[in-house]
Amino acid sequence: MGSFPKRKRSSGSEHFFSKNHQLTEVIPAADDSYFIVACYEKFNGSRLRFREVEEEGKWELVEEWGKTIGQLHRITKEYTPSNQVKRPDWNEEELLKIEEFVKSPPQKVLQYRDNVIEQINQLAINSDVFGLIHSDIHSGNFLIENGKINVFDFDDCSYHWFASDIAIALYYTMLGRDYHKEDNREAIANRFLEHFLKGYKTENTIPREAIESIPLFLRLRDIVLYAVINKKLDPDTLDENDRLFIKMVTERVLSQQIIVDLQL
Structure with missing residues (x-):
């Protein structure tokens, strides 16, 4: 090649x-x-292992993660797409159409989705809180080289609230902890967010009300993953971890529970 x-x-x-x-x-x-x-x-570099961050106290890597996303959000405020190419708006996401991927979806799931979308639609839209975002910056989509982050996998880019990018980083950080149901999940989530926002704010300002909307986007990510599970995963080829992952996401959506509680 x-x-x-x-x-x-x-x-x-x-x-x-x-x-x-x-x-x-x-x-x-x-x-x-x-x-x-x-x-x-x-890209050169290595994956972020959150256990190492926590156990070795390398919270500066989380701050760099936040700084990188803050930089992207700051830059997008001045970006104007060409007439030929424009990324989709957040509500054009096909995975929000659960009915297309789930045969006879539970009514409570559809009501939950509709309620979350309705609340999101009530959020302010302006250049301080809304723009072109990555939409998938979890630790599997960047590499760290000499303390700096190289981001890739931009295929989910969309026009969305900046808080969604922040929520996605937190969501996937906590997702792995669901397998063990650890008692300190809330404390770790809040510490993660503290350091993440510390780095983020070195590059971009974000209103308090946008930060307070992060739990809403944690719920949206669960709903999107619920659709992904039903669209892409073959029940006959799943291993034990896959089945546990499906069980966790499905139970949260059915019970309308959030992945982690935050102190905002």
Whole structure:
């Protein structure tokens, strides 16, 4: 792949052309859907292991995580898309259409989704709280090199509230702890958010009411994952961890419980 020509570097990793001299290639699938393939130079760095952060006191890495997202949000305030290309709005997310992926979905799940969406629709929309966000910056979508974060996997980018990006970082940090039902989950979540926002605020200001909306976006992420589970996972191929993951998310959505309580 390295023998293929490279696109002229602007910043970050190189983007390779295909042998057809295209930046992307479309690969048809058997069910009439398709995959879009692109090839980038691999980032250097290592994954963030949150256990190491907690056990070794490396909270500066969480602050760097927050700083990186804050920088993205600050930059997006001045971004104007071209007339040809614009990322979708948050409510165009197909995974919110649970009825398309779940046969006879429980009415309480649909009511929960509708209630969460209704509350989100009541939030203020302005350049201080809303813009183009990554929508999936969990620790699997960046690498750390010399204390700095290299972000990738931008395919979920959408116009959304900045608080959603913050909630997603917290959500996936706590998701792994669900497997063990640890007693200190709330304390860890609040400490994570404290350090995350400390870094975030070095790059971007965010109103208090936006921070207070984070629990609402934690609920939205559960609803989206509930749809993902039903759309993408084959019950006949699941291992024990997969089944436990499905059980946790499904039970939270059915009971309308939040993944973790925060002290905001």
